[in-house]
Amino acid sequence: MDTVKPTPDDLIALDLESTDGAKHMSFDDARAFIKRLKEKTGRYPFIYGNNEVTKAISEQYGADQVFAKTRLWYARFRRTVTDFPQGTWKTYTIWQFSSEQNCGPANRSACLYTVPGTEYDMDVDVFNGTIDELRSKWPFDSVTVPRAVATGPSQRR
Numbered sequence: 001m002d003t004v005k006p007t008p009d010d011l012i013a014l015d016l017e018s019t020d021g022a023k024h025m026s027f028d029d030a031r032a033f034i035k036r037l038k039e040k041t042g043r044y045p046f047i048y049g050n051n052e053v054t055k056a057i058s059e060q061y062g063a064d065q066v067f068a069k070t071r072l073w074y075a076r077f078r079r080t081v082t083d084f085p086q087g088t089w090k091t092y093t094i095w096q097f098s099s100e101q102n103c104g105p106a107n108r109s110a111c112l113y114t115v116p117g118t119e120y121d122m123d124v125d126v127f128n129g130t131i132d133e134l135r136s137k138w139p140f141d142s143v144t145v146p147r148a149v150a151t152g153p154s155q156r157r
Contacts, residue, residue, distance in 0.1 A: 001040050011139045012037065013046040013073055019056045027057060031066045038069075046093070046140070048073040051085065058087025071140055073125070093140065095126045 006012055014033060018024040025033070030047075038044055047070045049057070054074065061067050072089045074081070077098030084091065103111030113124040127134045 001037075006041065009139055011046060012041070012043060013048045014070075015048045016053045016057075017050070019052055027060060031061075031064070034066050034070060043139075044069045044071070046071045046073045048075060048096075050075040051083070054089070055085035058085040058089070062087050064088060077123075091128060093128055095128060097124045097126055 014025075014030060014037075016025065016027075016030055019027075021027065021029070034045060047057075047067070049072065051074075054072065057064075057067055067088045071093040072091075073094040073096065074084075074092035075096040076092075077096070079097075081092070081095060097113060103114070113126060115122070115124065129137075
């Protein structure tokens with residue numbers, strides 16, 4: 001915390017890339033980190049995790065009192081989210097969509113999300129809500145349960 005010095009407007013996230021606790025942070029260590037961060041900052045971080053990580057946490061911890069207080073930044077690079085792991089989170093707050101896997105030069109016009117002036121090979125992060133909800137909740141200090149699992153991008157940009 002002394003090095004990062006997050007400001008009240010910074011979104012704080014814990015990146016959990018793998019279920020292999022021998023090579024990466026274990027889920028128990030992640031729980032300890034989350035509790036310490038809450039103690040030091042008064043805030044819970046986002047958990048950035050892919051389907052494998054999210055599913056494993058949900059299966060191993062269920063509605064755990066620590067993980068369930070975090071919000072999920074869901075790295076799911078498909079065109080839709082139809083297989084969201086239930087248990088710890090009811091839905092994601094941010095969905096990371098892969099334009100590289102889903103939008104090539106040949107099908108750019110059919111791409112779900114594009115950013116003017118960029119190439120197709122990038123990831124796009126999508127908030128599960130309206131722009132007004134995003135503005136009012138940023139940087140997500142308190143935990144409010146989002147509506148329901150969105151299965152694809154909405155028209156609410």
